[in-house]
Each structure stands twice: as C-alpha cells, then as structure tokens.
Amino acid sequence: xxxxxxxxGLLRYLPVLPALLLLLVFLAGPVFWAFQASFTNTGLxxxxxxxxxxxxxxxxxxxLLDPVFPLSLWLTVLFVGASAVLGQNLLGLALAVLMRHAxxxxxAAVGTAVVAAWVLPEIVAAFAAYAYFSRDGTLNxxxxxxxxxxxxxxxxxxxxxxxxxxxxxxxxxxxxxxxAALNDIPTEVAEAAQMxxxxxxxxxxxxxxxxxxxxxxxxLMLVTLQTLAVFTLIWVMTxxxxxxxxxxxxxxxxxxxxxxxxxGYGTAVASVLLLIGAVFGVGYIRLLREGKR
Amino acid sequence: xxxxxxxxxxxxxxALFLLTACTPAAPDDGSKTLKVVxxxxxxxxxxxxxxxxxxxxxxAANQGVTVELQPIQGNDDDYGTxxxxxxxxxxxxxxxxYEDTFKVRSDVxxxxxxxxxxxxxxxxxxxxxxxxxxxxxxxxxxGTYAVPLGTDTRAIWYNKKVFEAAGISxxxxxxxxxxxxxxxxxxxxxxxxVVPFNMYAGKGTxxxxxxxxxxxxxYGTGSTLYDEESKKWVVGSAGFKDSLGFLKTLYDxxxxxxxxxxxxxxxxxxxFGEWFPDGKLGATVExxxxxxxxxxxxxxEWPGYAxxxxxxPFPTQDGREPGAVSMSGGWTLAIGAGTKEADLAFKxxxxxxxRDNSLKFTLDSSQIAxxxxxxxxxxxxxxxxxxxxxxxxxxxxxxxxATSDYPRISAAVQEAxxxxxxxxxxxxxxxxxxxxAVADIVGGDKTVWK
Numbered sequence: 001x002x003x004x005x006x007x008x009g010l011l012r013y014l015p016v017l018p019a020l021l022l023l024l025v026f027l028a029g030p031v032f033w034a035f036q037a038s039f040t041n042t043g044l045x046x047x048x049x050x051x052x053x054x055x056x057x058x059x060x061x062x063x064l065l066d067p068v069f070p071l072s073l074w075l076t077v078l079f080v081g082a083s084a085v086l087g088q089n090l091l092g093l094a095l096a097v098l099m100r101h102a103x104x105x106x107x108a109a110v111g112t113a114v115v116a117a118w119v120l121p122e123i124v125a126a127f128a129a130y131a132y133f134s135r136d137g138t139l140n141x142x143x144x145x146x147x148x149x150x151x152x153x154x155x156x157x158x159x160x161x162x163x164x165x166x167x168x169x170x171x172x173x174x175x176x177x178x179x180a181a182l183n184d185i186p187t188e189v190a191e192a193a194q195m196x197x198x199x200x201x202x203x204x205x206x207x208x209x210x211x212x213x214x215x216x217x218x219x220l221m222l223v224t225l226q227t228l229a230v231f232t233l234i235w236v237m238t239x240x241x242x243x244x245x246x247x248x249x250x251x252x253x254x255x256x257x258x259x260x261x262x263x264g265y266g267t268a269v270a271s272v273l274l275l276i277g278a279v280f281g282v283g284y285i286r287l288l289r290e291g292k293r
Numbered sequence: 294x295x296x297x298x299x300x301x302x303x304x305x306x307x308a309l310f311l312l313t314a315c316t317p318a319a320p321d322d323g324s325k326t327l328k329v330v331x332x333x334x335x336x337x338x339x340x341x342x343x344x345x346x347x348x349x350x351x352x353a354a355n356q357g358v359t360v361e362l363q364p365i366q367g368n369d370d371d372y373g374t375x376x377x378x379x380x381x382x383x384x385x386x387x388x389x390x391y392e393d394t395f396k397v398r399s400d401v402x403x404x405x406x407x408x409x410x411x412x413x414x415x416x417x418x419x420x421x422x423x424x425x426x427x428x429x430x431x432x433x434x435x436g437t438y439a440v441p442l443g444t445d446t447r448a449i450w451y452n453k454k455v456f457e458a459a460g461i462s463x464x465x466x467x468x469x470x471x472x473x474x475x476x477x478x479x480x481x482x483x484x485x486x487v488v489p490f491n492m493y494a495g496k497g498t499x500x501x502x503x504x505x506x507x508x509x510x511x512y513g514t515g516s517t518l519y520d521e522e523s524k525k526w527v528v529g530s531a532g533f534k535d536s537l538g539f540l541k542t543l544y545d546x547x548x549x550x551x552x553x554x555x556x557x558x559x560x561x562x563x564x565f566g567e568w569f570p571d572g573k574l575g576a577t578v579e580x581x582x583x584x585x586x587x588x589x590x591x592x593x594e595w596p597g598y599a600x601x602x603x604x605x606p607f608p609t610q611d612g613r614e615p616g617a618v619s620m621s622g623g624w625t626l627a628i629g630a631g632t633k634e635a636d637l638a639f640k641x642x643x644x645x646x647x648r649d650n651s652l653k654f655t656l657d658s659s660q661i662a663x664x665x666x667x668x669x670x671x672x673x674x675x676x677x678x679x680x681x682x683x684x685x686x687x688x689x690x691x692x693x694x695a696t697s698d699y700p701r702i703s704a705a706v707q708e709a710x711x712x713x714x715x716x717x718x719x720x721x722x723x724x725x726x727x728x729x730a731v732a733d734i735v736g737g738d739k740t741v742w743k
Contacts, residue, residue, distance in 0.1 A: 044377045045396065046697025049403035135553065155553035241496055242556045243711055258374040260701045261399075 031274065038268035044261030052264070059268035068244055068252065069269075076228070076248040076276070079163060084227035087167035089220060092174025096182055097204065099175075111175070118172035126236035129165035130154070133237065158238045158246040165233055170226065174219050181215035182208070214288060221284035228277050249273045325634055326359045327641055330379065331391035332372040333364035336592035339585075339657035340364075340391060346653070347645035354644075358637060363387065370499060380405040383631040388638040389645075392627040394429040397439050399697040400627075401432040407628040408436045412639040418647065418664070425687065426663035430625050439625035440646055443660025446619040446686035447505055449605045450583050451576035452569055459483035459575075466605050469612040470513075470539055477548040480575045489548045491564060491577040494540055495711035497556040502707045504620050504693075505578045510536035512691050513609035513618040516743065518702070519694035525741040526702065528728040535610065537713045537720035544714040552715045566593040569602070578607060581683035585659035588677065604682045606689070619686040622693070623660070661687065698735050705730040 038059055042052035063069050095114065099107040117125060132138045133153040140150040153161040185208060193207050209216070231250040234240065240247035240255065247255070249269055257266025329348075333341050341364055348360040365375050373396060379385045380400070392400065400406050409430075413419045422441065430439035453463055459480040467473045477489035492506040511518065516532025519525070527533075543549045554560050565586045568574035570593070585591050587598040606617035626645060628638045644650070652667045654660065656676050661684050662668040674680060693699060709727045712718040718726065732740050 043403070043697065044374070044381075045403045045405070046399040047402045048697075049377075049381065049405075134557075152553040155556060239497065239558060241711075242553075243496075243708075243715060243717060259370065260704065261377065261697070262701075 034267045034270050034274070037264055038271045040264045042263040042267075044258065044263055046261065048264075049261075055264065059265050062265065063268055063272070068247060071244060072247050072249050072252045072269075073272075075159065075246065076273075078159060079166070079230070079234075079248050080224055080227045083163040083166035084170065084223040085220060087163065088170045088174045088223050088227075089216075091167060091171045092176075092219070093178050093216075095171070095175045096178035097208075099179065100182060114175055115172045117169050120169075122169075122232045123236065125169050126165075126233045129161075129168070129233065130237050133161040133165065154238050155242055158242065162234050162237055162246055165237060166227060166230060169233065170223060173226075174223060177215055177219045177222075178212070181212040185211050217284050217287040220287075221281060224280045224284070225277055228273060228280070249276075324357050324359060325637065326361050327389060327634060327638055328361050328363060328387040329389045329641070330363045330365060330376060330387035332369070333366055334368065336586070337658070339654055342657060343645060343650050343654040347641065347650055350650075351641050351644045355637070355640070360641060369393065377405075380629065386629040386631050388629055388632040388634060389642055390627055390629065391442075392439055392625050394439075394441070394444075394623050394625055395693045395695040395699065397430055397625065397627070398432055398695045399699075401434075401438050402697060404630055406432075406438040407630045407632060407635060407638075408438055409440070409628065409639065410436050412635075413437060413440075416639075416643055418643065421648075421664045421666050423663045423665065423668075426623070429623060429692070430627075439627040440642060441623055441625050441663045442646065442651070443655050443658065443663055444621050444623035444687070445581045445661055446621055446683050446690050447509060447578060447580050447607065448619060448683055448686060449576050449607055450569075450579050451603055451605065452572060452574060452601055453603050454572050454601055455480060455484075455487055455575045464603060464605070467608045468616075469608050470510075470610050472608065474542060474548070477543070477575065478546070481546075481548060487573055487575060488550055488568060489575040490543060491549050491574060492540065492543060493555065493560070493578070494544070494549075494707075494714045495552070495556040496704065496707045497558045498560060499558070499707065500703060501561065502710055503703050504622060505580060507536060507540075507706055507710055508620050508691065508693075509578055509607040509618045510539055510610075512620075513607070513613075515610075515613065518706075519696075520741055520743065521694070523741055525739050526698075526731050526735055527743045528731055528740045529724075529742045532610075533727065534720050534724045537709060537723055540710055541713050541720055545716075549714075555714060556711065562593075570595045570597070572601075581661055581679070581686070582659040584677040584679060585657070588659070599678050602679075604679050606682075606686060615689050617686065617689045619690040620693075621687070621690040623663075701734045702731060705734065 037052075039054060039056060040052045041048045041055045041058075043049045095110065099110060102110070120128070130137075135150075135152045135154075137153075139153065143150050151157060189207060189211070190203060193203050198206070229250060230248075231254060234246055234248060234251055235254070238246045240251040250273065253266045253269035253273065255266075256269060257263045329344060331340050331344060341362075344362050348362060351360055352358060365372050367375065372391075373393060376390060376392070377396075377400075379387060380390075380403075386405070392406075397406070426441040426444055427437065429441050429444070430437050432438050449467070451465060456463060456465055456476075459476075460483070461476055461479060465476065467476065473490060480487055480489035493502045494506060495502060508518070511532055514530075514532030514535050516530040517527055520527055540549075544552060544555070549555065550560065554563075564574060564577050564579075565583070569577075570587075584598065586593045587595040587602075607619065609616060609618060626642050628635065628642060632638050648664065648666050651662075651664050652670055652672060655662050655667055655673060659677065662673055667673055668684070693703075705727050708730070709723040712726070713720055713723045728740075
C-alpha cells in the first residue's frame with residue numbers, strides 16, 4: 001500500500017511545519033525584504049518614504065564609489081579576524097585546556113568570571129567597556145598606578161578598544177564549546193599517547209585538536225557570524241568614530257539607514273554583510289564536512 | 294488511516310485555537326483611545342509633565358476617551374529614528390506626536406502629517422502664536438502641519454568669575470571673531486588649566502556641532518549653507534573655509550577642549566555639569582535653554598549660575614551687520630496623517646498647548662515663548678535672568694534648510710569640522726571634500742558656487 005506510506009511520510013513533516021513557517025516569516029522574510037529594499041530608493045522620511053522607486057543596482061554602484069565602504073569592509077574583517085577568529089576562539093580554547101588541568105575551585109572561579117561577561121545584556125556590557133576604556137576609566141587608572149602612559153583608547157586606538165572589549169565579552173561561548181568537546185575525548189586515547197612518550201604540546205597538536213576538529217569548525221562559524229553582527233558594543237563605545245576609524249559594516253548600515261534616513265542604501269550595505277556571512281558560513285561548513293571524512 | 298486523520302484534526306484544532314487566542318478582542322464599548330508619542334530623557338521631563346496634565350484635563354472633559362501616553366526614551370537622534378519608523382506603518386503611527394521643526398517638511402513630503410488648516414481656523418488661540426514660529430510648521434504647499442511648542446536661540450554663555458580673574462572687563466561683548474580669540478588667549482595665559490572658549494566640533498556631538506558652533510561662524514561671514522532663491526546648496530564659499538579656519542585656530546592653540554574631548558558625545562555634560570560650575574571653562578556657544586540644566590530640578594543644579602554666568606550674542610566675522618548671529622530650532626506637536634480621530638486628536642493638541650500648559654512647559658524647559666500671552670506673563674519674564682537677552686536674539690536668528698537632504702548635509706559639515714580639529718586635513722582640503730560630498734548627495738545640478 002504505497003499510498004498509505006506516502007501519506008504517512010508527509011504527515012511526519014507536519015510537526016516541523018510551524019517551525020518552518022516561523023523561520024520563513026521571521027528569518028527569510030526580513031532577509032528578503034532587506035535584499036529587495038536595497039534595489040530601491042526607500043527613505044525613512046521625505047518623498048521616497050511614500051513612493052519609493054526601483055533604482056536597480058544604483059545603491060551598489062554608489063557603494064563601490066563610497067570612500068568609507070572599503071575602509072568599513074577592512075575594519076569589519078579586522079574586527080572579526082582579531083576579536084572572534086583569533087581572540088575569542090584561541091583564548092576560549094586555551095582556557096578550556098587549562099581548566100581541565102586546574103584545581104576545581106580555580107576552574108570554577110575562572111569559568112564564572114568569563115561567563116559573567118557573556119551573560120550581561122549587550123548594552124550593559126557595552127557601557128561597562130566604555131567606562132573601562134574611556135580617558136578617566138579603569139584601564140587608565142590601572143596604567144597610571146603602574147606608572148605607564150595613559151592613552152585615550154577610544155580616540156587614539158578605537159579598533160583595539162572594541163576588539164579587546166569583544167574578546168572580553170564573547171570568549172565564554174568558545175570556552176564552553178571547547179570544554180564540552182574536550183570532555184568527549186576518551187581518556188584512554190590521551191593516556192595511550194602519553195605511554196608512547198608524547199609530550200603535552202604533541203598530544204594537543206596530534207591528538208586533541210584533530211579529535212575536536214568538528215567543534216572547532218562549528219565554533220568558528222558561530223563566533224564569526226555573531227561578531228559580524230556586533231553593533232551595540234561599537235556604537236556605544238565609539239559610535240564608529242573618530243573619523244570613521246571604527247565604522248564596521250553594521251555601524252555603516254545603521255548610519256545610512258537611520259541617521260541619514262536612506263533605507264535603500266543602508267540595506268545595500270546590510271546585504272553585503274549578509275553575503276560575507278554566507279561566504280564564511282559555506283567555508284566553515286566545508287571544513288566541517290572534511291572533518292567528518 | 295484513522296490515527297493520522299485524528300492527528301491532523303487535533304493539529305488543525307490546536308492551530309485554530311492558537312489563532313483565535315492571538316486575535317485581539319474587539320472593543321467592547323464605545324471607548325476611544327488616542328496614542329500620544331513624545332520624547333523623554335532623564336534630564337528632560339518637562340514634556341512628560343505637560344502631557345500628564347493635558348491627559349488629566351482632556352479625559353475629564355471627554356468622557357470615554359483614553360489618552361495613551363507613550364514616551365520614548367532616547368536622545369534627539371534616536372527619538373527621530375524611532376518616530377519615523379513608527380510613522381511608516383499605519384498600525385503603529387501615533388495620533389499626536391512631538392516633532393522636530395526641521396523634520397516637518399520632509400515628514401510632510403513623506404505623507405506622515407495631517408494638514409491642520411481647517412482645525413486651526415476654529416481655534417481662537419492660534420492668533421496668539423508668533424508669526425515666525427508659525428512658519429516652522431508650514432510646508433512647501435503653504436499649509437500648516439504642526440503647532441510650535443517653543444523655540445530657542447543660541448548665544449555665548451560665559452563665566453564671569455573666569456573672565457574677571459583674567460582681567461577682562463565686564464560685561465563682555467565681542468564685536469568680531471578676533472575679539473573672541475584675543476579674549477581666549479588672555480584667559481589661557483592667565484590660567485592654563487582653564488578651557489577658554491569651547492565650540493563643539495566633530496561628529497560626536499552630532500547636530501550640536503553645527504547648531505551650536507559652525508553655523509554661528511558660517512552665517513557671520515555673509516555666506517549661507519543653502520540658497521533659498523535658487524533652491525541650491527552653496528559650495529566653494531570663502532566663508533566656509535574661514536569658518537573652518539577659525540575652528541582650527543581655536544583647537545590648534547588649545548583654546549578649546551582637546552580634540553579627543555570634542556569627539557566624545559558626552560562632552561556637553563562636562564560643560565554644564567563640571568567645567569562651568571567649577572570655574573574651569575571660560576565660555577561656550579550654547580542654546581537659550583542652558584539655564585534649564587542649572588535650575589532647581591535640572592540635571593546639573595547650580596544655584597550660583599545666575600550670579601556667575603552671563604550671556605553675549607555671537608558676533609559676525611568682522612563686525613558686519615547685523616552684528617550678531619543666532620540659530621533657532623524648536624519642536625512642535627503634530628497629528629498623524631492616518632489618525633482615525635482627527636477632531637479628538639486636535640482637541641487634545643489644543644489642550645496640551647493652551648495658555649497654562651504652554652506657560653508651565655516654557656518655564657520648565659527654558660524655552661523661548663511662541664505665544665504672546667505666555668511671553669507677557671511675569672512668570673516667564675522672571676524665570677531666569679537671561680530670558681530677555683536670549684529672546685532678543687530672535688531678531689537675528691536663522692533656521693536650518695529643512696529639506697530631506699539636510700541630515701546628510703549636516704553630517705558632511707560635521708565631518709569637515711572633525712578632520713580640521715584633529716589635524717587630518719587643512720581647512721581648504723576639508724572644504725573641498727565637503728563640496729564634493731554635497732555634489733554627491735544632492736547632485737551637481739543642485740549646487741551653486743558662491
């Protein structure tokens with residue numbers, strides 16, 4: 001009775017339907033809307049708010065000629081590379097490895113401190129980071145106490161400040177992912193390697209890392225995508241300044257769409273951001289597949 | 294077959310149940326609701342007070358109508374963004390809202406505002422409003438779309454104690470830019486720890502940079518930002534470069550705050566809350582509302598301000614007529630174009646802006662009165678020692694060219710000041726970049742060399 005099997009097969013997907021609908025409405029919907037809006041001259045106010053017109057690729061052409069765009073693109077790559085791929089990822093891995101060997105009390109204290117930054121709402125974390133890096137802030141008071149120079153971080157080193165702030169804020173996620181992954185490695189494997197005379201570094205490089213390759217790729221993908229979208233932290237700390245020195249793509253998109261009311265152009269910036277996210281995503285998924293082979 | 298069919302049925306049933314649960318209940322009686330949206334911050338609660346009073350008064354007089362107050366927390370920029378987003382959709386658009394004068398024209402273009410002419414004809418109080426202020430609510434089609442709450446002017450606020458210490462005779466009145474620089478240098482020579490003359494610059498202070506700084510300079514050179522006659526934006530003007538040059542001198546010689554401080558969006562808090570009361574600042578260019586920060590209940594209460602502070606008009610470049618420059622903005626109340634209760638909304642608007650409510654709001658927020666009966670009130674005239682001086686500046690004041698392109702032009706001006714004070718570009722280079730940016734924004738055919 002093939003018909004009956006077919007009917008049952010379809011019915012099996014029924015429970016997934018609400019989730020699928022929600023995804024379509026709340027994820028694909030806005031993405032499609034943004035993409036569509038980037039081909040129009042929709043404005044927040046003025047004539048183009050009422051009667052937006054189709055302008056084709058005009059917004060993208062403008063983007064290519066905009067001197068801020070290449071800078072912004074570079075700053076986004078720098079921000080993601082330095083704070084997520086290197087900072088959060090490596091620090092998270094290092095913490096996870098060290099915590100396995102640490103005493104339980106030390107490991108719990110470090111874990112709590114790291115996770116605390118992560119559970120703070122983003123706006124609170126952003127203000128905390130602003131207070132830390134501002135001219136009369138905690139960092140400069142510490143540096144002053146050590147008799148060192150007190151640079152105006154948010155003015156002279158805005159990218160360094162936001163990168164450090166994002167590492168502080170996001171490392172907990174990588175740490176938790178790697179702790180879980182490391183716990184899954186059977187102790188016999190490490191013990192066997194030790195018997196064969198492999199030292200700590202060798203065990204890490206040839207046993208541990210290859211075994212958690214899948215987790216590394218998953219983690220890299222998630223932190224990259226999260227960091228690509230970071231807005232509040234940068235907006236509160238530097239608002240993209242001074243002189244666009246920390247204007248990443250989300251900040252640029254916000255400025256264009258809401259500060260200047262040019263929604264069409266702003267969504268074009270956002271679409272480029274989506275594209276970058278997609279490229280990274282596909283890259284990591286490939287990495288994942290190779291890991292499984 | 295029976296079990297899957299049952300499953301399907303139960304699924305459909307639960308979906309229906311969920312759907313009905315989501316449908317809003319139909320209004321059960323004839324009650325009506327007016328949605329009122331306005332701005333509120335920790336340091337700006339005068340509007341909240343006014344609307345609370347108006348709500349009480351209005352609801353008592355109109356049984357069955359509920360006024361739903363929806364304050365938006367945020368600075369001017371954020372408020373504008375949130376309001377515009379709400380206005381985009383009929384389901385979120387408020388009935389009555391607080392609207393910046395410089396957004397009126399572009400929001401009328403967008404079809405967000407209701408034309409008020411027919412309502413205003415039947416409102417006796419409308420005659421009492423100042424003609425100049427009425428113009429702020431008028432759009433290109435000649436219709437009036439918004440009713441002004443108050444206006445403001447800009448002047449130099451200076452600390453008399455700091456000036457006296459530096460041996461400058463009071464009252465101080467600079468006749469030209471050179472006088473400002475000479476005075477600032479004297480103060481610096483007397484006490485290097487004092488900031489002699491602050492003028493906002495850079496993108497950190499946003500619109501404050503141009504309203505309380507750059508435009509006072511530019512319009513004092515005889516140049517303008519926008520040529521009203523040809524409806525084109527002015528580029529390549531000597532006045533623009535001179536204005537940037539003045540800022541460069543001020544910042545290069547350390548007569549203003551450091552560039553890093555200038556680019557901090559919170560610098561104005563230090564100006565009002567720390568530097569003036571502590572005698573660490575000679576003068577700053579600020580709005581007529583400055584006393585509202587220092588008055589009782591203000592965010593930086595300072596009982597001594599009336600004795601220590603004084604106000605002077607901002608001079609023109611070389612003393613040319615009319616001798617002083619000021620800028621005005623101000624806010625209005627408007628009604629959403631999509632409102633279902635236009636008559637009730639206007640009734641609420643006129644309650645909020647009647648004589649008593651207007652007077653209280655004007656006093657609480659140190660506004661310049663736009664109603665003649667408020668301006669004549671002894672309470673208004675005695676509100677603070679500076680009311681007369683700052684109200685007098687209305688005769689030399691300017692308004693911003695409030696077209697839809699304006700926010701972007703303003704940002705280009707802010708950018709020009711930023712690259713000059715940080716030393717990244719010379720005034721000539723910065724002006725050339727501004728010219729290119731303007732041509733880019735409005736199109737080359739909408740610019741004029743002057």
